[in-house]
Amino acid sequence: MAKPEQCGNCTKPATIHLTQIINNKIHKVDLCEDCPFKKGVTDPEGFSLADFLVQSPASLISDKSLKCEACGFSPADFKKTGRFGCPQCYDTFHEILEPMLSNMHKDVVHRGKVPERALARMSRKRRLDQLERDLEESIKSENYEDSARLRDLIAEARTALETT
Amino acid sequence: MLITPLIEAKAELTDGGLAPEPIVLSTRIRLARNLSGEAFPGWGDSSQRVDILERCLDKLSRLPAFKDGTFLQISDLTELEKQVLVERHLVSRELIESEDATGVFIAPSQQLAVMINEEDHLRLQCMRSGFNFRKAWEEADATDSEMEDQLDYAFSDEYGYLTACPTNVGTGLRASAMLHLPGLVMCQHMEKVVRMVNQLGLAVRGSLGEGSEATGSIFQISNQQTLGESEDQIIKRLITILHAIIEQETNARGVLLENQSTMLMDKIGRAYGILRNGHLLSSQEAVNLLSLMRLAVDLGIFPEEKRAHIDRLSMEIQPGHVQCSANADIEPELRDQIRATRIREQFASFPTLDFSRIQISPNLNQED
Numbered sequence: 001m002a003k004p005e006q007c008g009n010c011t012k013p014a015t016i017h018l019t020q021i022i023n024n025k026i027h028k029v030d031l032c033e034d035c036p037f038k039k040g041v042t043d044p045e046g047f048s049l050a051d052f053l054v055q056s057p058a059s060l061i062s063d064k065s066l067k068c069e070a071c072g073f074s075p076a077d078f079k080k081t082g083r084f085g086c087p088q089c090y091d092t093f094h095e096i097l098e099p100m101l102s103n104m105h106k107d108v109v110h111r112g113k114v115p116e117r118a119l120a121r122m123s124r125k126r127r128l129d130q131l132e133r134d135l136e137e138s139i140k141s142e143n144y145e146d147s148a149r150l151r152d153l154i155a156e157a158r159t160a161l162e163t164t
Numbered sequence: 165m166l167i168t169p170l171i172e173a174k175a176e177l178t179d180g181g182l183a184p185e186p187i188v189l190s191t192r193i194r195l196a197r198n199l200s201g202e203a204f205p206g207w208g209d210s211s212q213r214v215d216i217l218e219r220c221l222d223k224l225s226r227l228p229a230f231k232d233g234t235f236l237q238i239s240d241l242t243e244l245e246k247q248v249l250v251e252r253h254l255v256s257r258e259l260i261e262s263e264d265a266t267g268v269f270i271a272p273s274q275q276l277a278v279m280i281n282e283e284d285h286l287r288l289q290c291m292r293s294g295f296n297f298r299k300a301w302e303e304a305d306a307t308d309s310e311m312e313d314q315l316d317y318a319f320s321d322e323y324g325y326l327t328a329c330p331t332n333v334g335t336g337l338r339a340s341a342m343l344h345l346p347g348l349v350m351c352q353h354m355e356k357v358v359r360m361v362n363q364l365g366l367a368v369r370g371s372l373g374e375g376s377e378a379t380g381s382i383f384q385i386s387n388q389q390t391l392g393e394s395e396d397q398i399i400k401r402l403i404t405i406l407h408a409i410i411e412q413e414t415n416a417r418g419v420l421l422e423n424q425s426t427m428l429m430d431k432i433g434r435a436y437g438i439l440r441n442g443h444l445l446s447s448q449e450a451v452n453l454l455s456l457m458r459l460a461v462d463l464g465i466f467p468e469e470k471r472a473h474i475d476r477l478s479m480e481i482q483p484g485h486v487q488c489s490a491n492a493d494i495e496p497e498l499r500d501q502i503r504a505t506r507i508r509e510q511f512a513s514f515p516t517l518d519f520s521r522i523q524i525s526p527n528l529n530q531e532d
Contacts, residue, residue: 070201071207084207086204087320101323105390106365107392107393110335110391118317
């Protein structure tokens with residue numbers, strides 16, 4: 001079988017051809033001479049190919065305009081560090097992330113513990129924020145009946161949040 | 165020194181609160197957690213990291229688990245103190261390499277610790293001696309829930325707990341056991357075991373974590389996958405595989421006893437001789453020799469109650485601990501001398517080896 005000429009990590013010619021078994025699946029990766037060493041890898045047996053298994057469309061990774069709105073992190077930063085910038089990056093880079101997660105983990109959906117109390121508090125906080133926005137609107141539109149009702153609801157929501 | 169109270173305190177892991185077991189030295193559960201809406205430590209700037217450290221510290225100090233606990237800011241510690249904390253598995257090497265608003269909160273029992281601003285905002289770890297995942301997970305889970313009550317975690321319905329590195333996302337759980345596998349090492353079966361374990365989605369490392377060597381035939385085995393399975397499933401799967409490895413180790417010891425008992429007794433006898441009489445011992449040599457003494461206890465050649473002494477000695481003869489006890493930075497050669505003296509003094513009060521329980525191989529030259 002003819003070996004690909006291009007490195008799977010950059011555009012240089014591939015001279016290193018590695019095979020690794022991860023979760024009973026055989027993965028083959030072709031790399032140029034520099035890429036494994038740039039990542040501090042000198043022992044082909046002792047490193048994970050996970051970094052090189054990002055099978056996302058190249059256009060997404062090289063898309064310079066794609067940045068996390070919350071923290072300014074870019075796909076290039078991820079390639080460099082192997083880590084994300086903030087929790088929001090999981091949404092921003094969703095398309096790059098999915099194929100990577102399916103290579104690394106059992107599945108791509110969380111089936112473990114859920115922070116019940118924190119989630120309940122967050123949903124109460126969201127409700128309070130919404131009620132406050134509604135109140136502002138009702139005052140602006142001089143809808144005083146609604147305003148009075150909303151004030152009561154806000155007071156209730158505040159108490160609920162404080163006691164969570 | 166800031167960490168003197170920690171070193172001197174009696175703690176289960178370092179002082180044999182529970183009788184140590186053969187093969188499984190300790191069990192650890194680690195949970196990676198981050199605060200909602202905040203840049204991860206590796207990407208946040210200094211002021212963001214300081215803010216996270218202060219917030220986490222304030223909330224953690226209110227938890228019952230950390231009442232009377234010790235908080236150590238890494239920038240306040242000497243290089244030696246940092247090394248001792250790593251040798252005691254209380255912090256990771258990654259944490260001590262960054263001094264920028266990083267710290268560790270250690271519960272009085274020293275079984276529970278939370279690193280702040282390591283790779284993730286919070287890394288909770290719960291350690292137990294022996295093979296004790298149930299207890300370790302129960303405590304880690306309960307403390308995590310208490311923390312969650314005080315801090316808003318970054319959590320997604322789809323991906324679970326969000327972590328700086330996608331290799332930890334989901335449960336954020338790393339469950340690991342420290343195994344003493346001299347039988348498999350002597351039978352040269354470790355390579356096979358490592359391959360098998362890797363194929364099953366687990367990782368094998370040396371005793372000091374990623375990139376460290378497996379001196380003293382001690383290996384850390386942990387799950388690699390954190391997403392797509394519940395914490396219980398991950399732990400159960402790991403336990404099943406660990407049982408298989410323990411069985412392999414027991415078999416390897418059986419084979420060695422049956423076919424190469426003279427070689428085995430020679431190794432143990434020589435180890436005892438050097439530990440009792442040596443005057444210069446590097447930490448690597450000492451750990452390897454003490455590993456043979458632990459095996460001697462498991463085989464009934466050395467008294468059962470000495471296992472805890474050997475485990476404690478194995479920790480205390482590491483480079484950081486030796487220098488810490490001498491209260492100075494010492495050159496390696498002098499360290500080797502102090503280490504050997506310390507071990508000699510301990511072994512002077514230990515009984516001699518009792519080889520009578522071992523059946524000698526009929527003829528060394530006619531082994532199968």
